[in-house]
Amino acid sequence: MKVLEVNEIYKKKDKKSILKGISFDIGEKEVVGLLGPNGSGKSTTIKSICGLYKPDNGTVNICGFDVKKARKRAMENLGVAMENPSLYVELTGFDNLKMFAIERKVSKERLDEIIELIGLSDNIHRKAGTYSQGMKMRLNLGLAIMHKPKLIILDEPTNGLDPDAVFQLRSIIYRLREDGSSIMFSSHQLSEVEKIADRIIAIDKGKVLSQKTIIEIKGKYNHLEDFYKGLYN
Amino acid sequence: MWGCEIRLFFNKKNIVTLIIGMLICICFFAMKYEKKYSDYKSDRLDEIEVENRQIDIWIDYYKSELESNMSYKIAKQSMPFRMELEGDSQEAILYNLWKDYEQKNMLTKRNLQSDKYDEAKIGEYDIEFDYKLGQVKNVGSLIDYTKLFRNHYDDWQKRMVLHKKYKDENIVEPSVKIKPTGSYVVSDMISGTNPILVTVLLYVFLINFEIYPSEYEREMNVQLKILPSNTYYFVLRRIMIRSICSVFEVMLCFIELFVLGTIKYGSGLESFEIVKLREGYIAVSIRILLLKELLYLVLLIMFFTTLTLFISMWQKDVMNSFVVISILLMCAIMSIGEKISKCNPFVTLRISEMSHGYGKIGLLKSGGYLVLWSVIICMIMMLLYEKRED
Numbered sequence: 001m002k003v004l005e006v007n008e009i010y011k012k013k014d015k016k017s018i019l020k021g022i023s024f025d026i027g028e029k030e031v032v033g034l035l036g037p038n039g040s041g042k043s044t045t046i047k048s049i050c051g052l053y054k055p056d057n058g059t060v061n062i063c064g065f066d067v068k069k070a071r072k073r074a075m076e077n078l079g080v081a082m083e084n085p086s087l088y089v090e091l092t093g094f095d096n097l098k099m100f101a102i103e104r105k106v107s108k109e110r111l112d113e114i115i116e117l118i119g120l121s122d123n124i125h126r127k128a129g130t131y132s133q134g135m136k137m138r139l140n141l142g143l144a145i146m147h148k149p150k151l152i153i154l155d156e157p158t159n160g161l162d163p164d165a166v167f168q169l170r171s172i173i174y175r176l177r178e179d180g181s182s183i184m185f186s187s188h189q190l191s192e193v194e195k196i197a198d199r200i201i202a203i204d205k206g207k208v209l210s211q212k213t214i215i216e217i218k219g220k221y222n223h224l225e226d227f228y229k230g231l232y233n
Numbered sequence: 234m235w236g237c238e239i240r241l242f243f244n245k246k247n248i249v250t251l252i253i254g255m256l257i258c259i260c261f262f263a264m265k266y267e268k269k270y271s272d273y274k275s276d277r278l279d280e281i282e283v284e285n286r287q288i289d290i291w292i293d294y295y296k297s298e299l300e301s302n303m304s305y306k307i308a309k310q311s312m313p314f315r316m317e318l319e320g321d322s323q324e325a326i327l328y329n330l331w332k333d334y335e336q337k338n339m340l341t342k343r344n345l346q347s348d349k350y351d352e353a354k355i356g357e358y359d360i361e362f363d364y365k366l367g368q369v370k371n372v373g374s375l376i377d378y379t380k381l382f383r384n385h386y387d388d389w390q391k392r393m394v395l396h397k398k399y400k401d402e403n404i405v406e407p408s409v410k411i412k413p414t415g416s417y418v419v420s421d422m423i424s425g426t427n428p429i430l431v432t433v434l435l436y437v438f439l440i441n442f443e444i445y446p447s448e449y450e451r452e453m454n455v456q457l458k459i460l461p462s463n464t465y466y467f468v469l470r471r472i473m474i475r476s477i478c479s480v481f482e483v484m485l486c487f488i489e490l491f492v493l494g495t496i497k498y499g500s501g502l503e504s505f506e507i508v509k510l511r512e513g514y515i516a517v518s519i520r521i522l523l524l525k526e527l528l529y530l531v532l533l534i535m536f537f538t539t540l541t542l543f544i545s546m547w548q549k550d551v552m553n554s555f556v557v558i559s560i561l562l563m564c565a566i567m568s569i570g571e572k573i574s575k576c577n578p579f580v581t582l583r584i585s586e587m588s589h590g591y592g593k594i595g596l597l598k599s600g601g602y603l604v605l606w607s608v609i610i611c612m613i614m615m616l617l618y619e620k621r622e623d
Contacts, residue, residue, distance in 0.1 A: 099237040
């Protein structure tokens, strides 16, 4: 079953075409990297998948549920961590998690498991405003994964992270895939994409330029960076 | 999520704002109400001086009117100090009343200047004189102009209703109306003739304006919108919680004032206030009036909280929200003096008129309008939150 199906989505904003027929899909337990330069339409694509933008044309299905017509069922299978950690800085890390855990009907045991997974056990009762960037990112990730969604979208998850935090993120993503989730993440860190992703989707000017597995890319190029340069230059 | 929403409301900023608000209330109590009461003696003495000059003029006037009348000359021989004629003329009645006014002021002045100043006596003199004023049968513009009725004839009518009510209820009428009892202070503060009401609305804005802009800034709206729950629910819950919490904070300040006034000067809950109805004036217990005013204030706070949340959601930015609210507040202040319009929610700032039934709309209708406006704004917010692409 396809966890995510994006079918010919078009989107205009302020009379400017941002997306021009984006189509791709993601299978089960797949990690997909979304590549593209700034202004290529990555964020718009992600927001259209999340239902934050309503595409002018086309459909988005998450686990077979149309985001527009069966929004509730689609959102039950989706977890998102945007580039800027979405946190209430006035609340503790625990309160931030609990707030969404109640809405998502996540059990206390699962909540404890998540706190352990994201490595914030010692700091969970501190105000989120006092967290470092890495801690905020991990808490943000916790919000996205607490309900065991089939599809997890991470927008620039490695931004502002030190190497240790990047390693931790990588191991969390592997763990999530083992647990049955598919992950789509956008990143400018090509070395990380190369290490983590099974497949990449490259977009530019609102169109999909290429969809290839990492194995296919490495078969032809030494590194993902060479592929990227060849594609965009 | 209700608990978290409440915790979001009671953040550091709002707690500090509450503490500052309560301190301001203490200062206001001391610097306005207590000072006014402590200056009562001197202010009243100054008033008496001004009144006495007027009294002298009118005594001389009516005396000269009477002296030109032959009957007066005959009566004066038999009763040199009082003008009592058979079928007293209006001039005679008025001359005697001005003399009584002069006498009253003399007694009041003596009382105020004595070491053992008796507050109750002032009230007694005023009430006694008010009853005497009932002799005036025809109140023309000249008599009303003279302020014989200690302002206008209308004011005397209100006072008489009050005197009779206290007498019927066998309660001692308060002598000094500006005594800062608990109920007087609270009632005056929320009467709408007091700028403190606009301050309350500004306070409500300050404790609510930042929640949506900060959510948009941190992209919290993304996390909220991808929840499987209905987004209408989030908006409604926030409005309800913030309205209740805003009411709580404002009420705390008023409770503080009530307690301060009660501890020092008594609750004043046994007193009465005048309400104007279509058929005339009636005296109503201040308890009932306070309840109505407070209920109205609650509705006003809820309306203004909803409005603040709407503006901050619409603008998504703190400064823009502040500018829009400031413009609305200025319109509100300017509309206080305007003719009442059913479509203008800001005339509802005239709480005293609404609760006293002076306004054309009255409490029930204006409260209803507030609820209606709040519901409309809430529905617009729900639609905006649902439909807008962020």
